[in-house]
Amino acid sequence: MKPGPTRVLERVAVHALLLGAVAFALYPVLWVIALALSGTPAPEATALPMPLDPTLSHFESVAGASKTTPDGEVWLFGRQLLNSLVVALATAGVGIGIALPAAYALARFEFFGKASGMAALLMTQMFPAVASAIPLYLILDALSLLNSRTGLVLCYASTSVPFAIFQLRAAFEAIPVELEEAAMVDGATRWQAFTKVVLPVARPTIAVTALFAFMSAYNEFILAATLLDDESMYTLPVMLQRFIGEYDAQWEKFAAGAIMVSVPVMALFYLAQRHLVAGLASGGVKG
Secondary structure, three states: OOOOHHHHHHHHHHHHHHHHHHHHHHHHHHHHHHHHHOOOOOOOOOOOOOOOOOOOHHHHHHHOOEEEEOOEEEEHHHHHHHHHHHHHHHHHHHHHHHHHHHHHHHHHOOOOOHHHHHHHHHHHOOOOHHHHHHHHHHHHHHOOOOOOHHHHHHHHHHHHHHHHHHHHHHHHHOOOHHHHHHHHHOOOOHHHHHHHHHHHHOHHHHHHHHHHHHHHHHHOOHHHHHHOOOHHHOOHHHHHHOOEOOOOEOHHHHHHHHHHHHHHHHHHHHHOHHHHHHHHHHHOOOO
16 A cells, blocks of 8 residues: 555655754764865865865874973874773773662662762762862872873762762663572572673663763863873873964864764774663663
8 A cells, every 4th residue: 555645745754854954963074074184274164065175184193293202202192092092991990890889789778878878979960070170180189190090080980980870770770670589599699690680681771871981081171181281191182172272273183183083982882882772772661
């Protein structure tokens, strides 16, 4: 049975709306790509951004940045990429490592201070990270952790841990207790039930939570710019800032750098897309 004219018009309208939304979302990306590949100072705004005098020199300039130190020549972009990856991975690891047992305890056990503890965790999510920049600076200065990856990871973990606890607690509450009880009836300990039963079931949510913790640390700028003052210790968002000066802006290099900074995140999204979709879907269903 062929669809009627009304049904066909509805499909055409839906497809047109979706194409318009995709074009609206992709236009800034196309503009950044055209800007990064253009050999001229700034291409004119057009309906379809196209690079003028295409060149890869901006990418080469960003990726080839180096710095002379007493120990020799330092490849700045490689060091800054390493800084970002190490800090983001460590933040995700610390956040998930602390949040898993804490979230499980909050989901499965009743104890004194549980409600007040959850309220305190919720309060930490009400304030932006920039509000704690000065206290964090003073604390890291007293601990001699300024301008270090360790200090940055500790700062980022202070916000990633509460977020991860809330996410994982909801996931654990959605897992039937009967699964753990059945495992313990068969001889498993509480720890074995947690590691062998609960964690595999909650793996999609764990992957999504780790991914968001990684992204928040990888893309964070304000705290990194405040706590780091050595160019070789910069993360990639702070590195991009040097292309925007007080009196001029190197938009071509900024665009090239932005694309290069985005590549690791896009690769991670591609690798984790199956867990990402499953985790987002499971987060919307409880029971």
